[in-house]
Structures are given as C-alpha cells and as structure tokens.
Amino acid sequence: MKKITIATRGSKLALWQSEHIKAVLEEKNPGLAVELKIVITSGDKIIDTPLAKIGGKGLFLKEIEEAMLRGEAQIAVHSLKDVPTVMPAGLVLAAITEREDVRDAMLSEKYTEIDELPKGATVGTSSLRRRMHLARIRPDLIIKDLRGNVDTRIRKLKEGQFDAIILAAAGISRLGLLDAVEHIYPISLMEMIPAMGQGALGIQCVDDPEVIKIAEQLEDEYSRIETTIERDFVDMLEGGCQVPIGVNAFVQDNGDVIVRSLLGLPNGHEVLGETKIVRKEEHANAGREMAQRLIDKGAKELLARAEEQANSIKSTL
Structure with a gap:
C-alpha cells in the first residue's frame, strides 16, 4: 500500500x-x-x-x-x-x-481547585457525567451547558461567562494549552471518574x-486492556453519552487492574458504583461482570430515570 x-x-x-x-x-x-x-x-x-x-x-x-x-x-x-x-x-x-492523562481537569482564571469555588459559582460542561459528579461533591454550584471547540470554551471562561469549566486533561495537554488559563486543576479519580476510553x-x-x-x-497493550473493560461495562449497560456513566480501568505495574465505576442521576442524588481489583490475565470479562453486579442492584432502572432527567435538563437549555 x-x-x-x-x-x-x-x-x-x-x-x-x-x-x-x-x-x-x-x-x-x-x-x-x-x-x-x-x-x-x-x-x-x-x-x-x-x-x-x-x-x-x-x-x-x-x-x-x-x-x-x-x-x-x-x-x-x-x-x-x-x-x-x-x-x-x-x-x-x-x-x-497509549493513553495520556485520563483525568478531567477544572480550568479557572480565579480558583485553583473545586473546593475553592464559592457557593453559587457557575461551572461549564456539556457532559452529563461531569454534571453528576459535580452535583455530588458540590451541590451548591450552578452547572451550565458549554459547547464549542477547546479554544471557544476557554474564550468563554476568560470572558467571565463561567467561573470554571471542565475539560479532558489529555486534550489540554495535546494542544499545548497548559498555560492558557491561570489555573488548571487535574481532578482526582476519587472526585470524578472519567468517561470510557478517555485519554x-x-x-x-x-x-x-x-x-x-x-x-x-x-x-498499545495496556490501553487495549483498560479500554476493553471500560467499553464492555458501558456496552453491557446499554449506555452512551446520553446518560451519566463514569468508568476507568488502570493496569498497575504488578499486573493488577483497578476498575472504578459510577453511574446515576445527572443531579447526583442517586448513584451506583463499585471499585474492584482484577488480574490483568483475567480482564476479559471484568467490565461485563461489574456491570452485571450493578444491573442486579437496579442500574438499568436508574439509568432510565437518568435519561428522563437528562431530557428535562435539555428542555430547559
């Protein structure tokens, strides 16, 4: 060829x-x-x-x-x-x-991290998953939709339309925008679980x-293992970008794979999730097995309600 x-x-x-x-x-x-x-x-x-x-x-x-x-x-x-x-x-x-940074990141001209945002601060994101996580950890924030390419989103932040915005850390790094705003805070996996395949x-x-x-x-072998677990998890739940699902798998040097998941309502009031460690050699069914455990706890019913809530959010945008 x-x-x-x-x-x-x-x-x-x-x-x-x-x-x-x-x-x-x-x-x-x-x-x-x-x-x-x-x-x-x-x-x-x-x-x-x-x-x-x-x-x-x-x-x-x-x-x-x-x-x-x-x-x-x-x-x-x-x-x-x-x-x-x-x-x-x-x-x-x-x-x-090979993956870059899998985390989400908060960008702000005034505030260095999520905890520093004042009560009622306006945060921009187009992601229902990020909305769910933010609503859980900071229910006092005002979360507004944010569209456009990365440059447009950063411009809107600088114009004062938002106190902070949430983007994927990998995209910021790839575009060389680490100095584009005053503060960039990589959000830990304890605070916000990324989307499947992020990075x-x-x-x-x-x-x-x-x-x-x-x-x-x-x-890349490790990226394939990690993202296969993540994509199988989402596939089993029949979830896409219209419902809030976070899932991340990480292959450690010792061959253990840490898998974290969280799904729920966009307002963060109800969630289901799990953290589990599996061996790299046994990863093939890990995503589907985790999804099944959450399905047994009512995950599909919760996601159906999440979609209804998402539709009501859409109607107000």
Missing part, C-alpha cells in the same frame, strides 16, 4: 490527533504517503444547541464513517471516549493508542486486511 487517507474533523484537537498519527505511520512505514481529508460533521455545523439535545457525540462520527465506507478514506482518528461500543458493518476499531485515541479503519495491518502498528 502506497497511500492512506485519514478522515478527520477540522477542529484543532482533531487535526492535532490526525497529524500525530500521520507522523507515526509515516515514520513506521517509509514510502507510505499519508494525507488528511477534512470532513465537516453535523456536530460541527450545529454550534448553538446543547450537545445532549441534538443526539450526542455520535454527530461527530457519522459523516466520517460514511466517508470511509464510500472509499474516500481508510482510517479515522477519534478520541476513544467519543466512539460507540458497536462498530458499523465494514469498519473496525483496529488500534487503541486514548481510537484508530477506526475500513475492514481491509492491508489497512488493518498498518493501523495495528499503533496498538
């Missing part, structure tokens, strides 16, 4: 991710030409409506997947947390890259053995 095309959104973060993978593939495959094809997605076009109200993060993938299925590109690079657990026919999740890139490609072989060069 002499040329591969990567389908990508045109945002700074998406372009950084795709350029990064382009450079790695070209280095590993001398003589291979890698080019980018920018795809404008529905999620990019609708910028004045809350994401949860218009269908969630799948709006950023649909047109990219369609471009690959039409033969216009062979590979796409996604933030894995945005990738649904089920692949469309003809596409595969060929590789998962990793998912390499989606057409179901072609030659393309898959090239994409598999980007695979």
Whole structure:
C-alpha cells in the first residue's frame, strides 16, 4: 500500500490527533504517503444547541464513517471516549493508542481547585457525567451547558461567562494549552471518574486486511486492556453519552487492574458504583461482570430515570 487517507474533523484537537498519527505511520512505514481529508460533521455545523439535545457525540462520527465506507478514506482518528461500543458493518476499531492523562481537569482564571469555588459559582460542561459528579461533591454550584471547540470554551471562561469549566486533561495537554488559563486543576479519580476510553485515541479503519495491518502498528497493550473493560461495562449497560456513566480501568505495574465505576442521576442524588481489583490475565470479562453486579442492584432502572432527567435538563437549555 502506497497511500492512506485519514478522515478527520477540522477542529484543532482533531487535526492535532490526525497529524500525530500521520507522523507515526509515516515514520513506521517509509514510502507510505499519508494525507488528511477534512470532513465537516453535523456536530460541527450545529454550534448553538446543547450537545445532549441534538443526539450526542455520535454527530461527530457519522459523516466520517460514511466517508470511509464510500472509499474516500481508510482510517479515522477519534478520541476513544467519543466512539460507540458497536462498530458499523465494514469498519473496525483496529488500534487503541497509549493513553495520556485520563483525568478531567477544572480550568479557572480565579480558583485553583473545586473546593475553592464559592457557593453559587457557575461551572461549564456539556457532559452529563461531569454534571453528576459535580452535583455530588458540590451541590451548591450552578452547572451550565458549554459547547464549542477547546479554544471557544476557554474564550468563554476568560470572558467571565463561567467561573470554571471542565475539560479532558489529555486534550489540554495535546494542544499545548497548559498555560492558557491561570489555573488548571487535574481532578482526582476519587472526585470524578472519567468517561470510557478517555485519554486514548481510537484508530477506526475500513475492514481491509492491508489497512488493518498498518493501523495495528499503533496498538498499545495496556490501553487495549483498560479500554476493553471500560467499553464492555458501558456496552453491557446499554449506555452512551446520553446518560451519566463514569468508568476507568488502570493496569498497575504488578499486573493488577483497578476498575472504578459510577453511574446515576445527572443531579447526583442517586448513584451506583463499585471499585474492584482484577488480574490483568483475567480482564476479559471484568467490565461485563461489574456491570452485571450493578444491573442486579437496579442500574438499568436508574439509568432510565437518568435519561428522563437528562431530557428535562435539555428542555430547559
């Protein structure tokens, strides 16, 4: 194969991710030409409506997947947390890259951490999961929807529309924005459990053995183990970005995998979760088994109520 095309959104973060993978593939495959094809997605076009109200993060993938299925590109690079657990026919999740920081981060011009935020402070996030966690640890905060690319969100913070905003730490690092605001506070996993796959890139490609072989060069063993547990957990619960689910698995040096989960209502009033340690060699069913234990405790009924609450939140946005 002499040329591969990567389908990508045109945002700074998406372009950084795709350029990064382009450079790695070209280095590993001398003589291979890698080019980018920018795809404008529905999620990019609708910028004045809350994401949860218009269908969630799948709006950023649909047109990219369609471009690959039409033969216009062979590979796409996604933030894995945005990738649904089920692949469309003809596409595969060929590789998962080494993870960056999995944590969420609070950005603020005035306050150094969540505990420092004054009563009634306004915090911006488009994530129902982050809303749930914030409501649990600081029920006095005012949580408002926040849309736009990373630069737009930071601009809104600097303009004073929010006292703080919550973003993924990995995206801030990848874009070199660690000095973009006065304070960046990485939120501990004890305070806020990340979304499935957060911090990793998912390499989606057409179901072609030659393309898959090239994409598999980007695979990281530990990231695959961790995110398989996380994605199985969400898949078993039949949950997507329309309901608040946090799950994180971490492979320790001794081969133990710590798995943490939390799900519940967006207002944080009712939650279910678990922390468990499994051996790396026994990870294959860990996500589904944890999900089943929570299902036995009423997780699916709780998530159904969470979706109803989310819909009521949408109607007020």
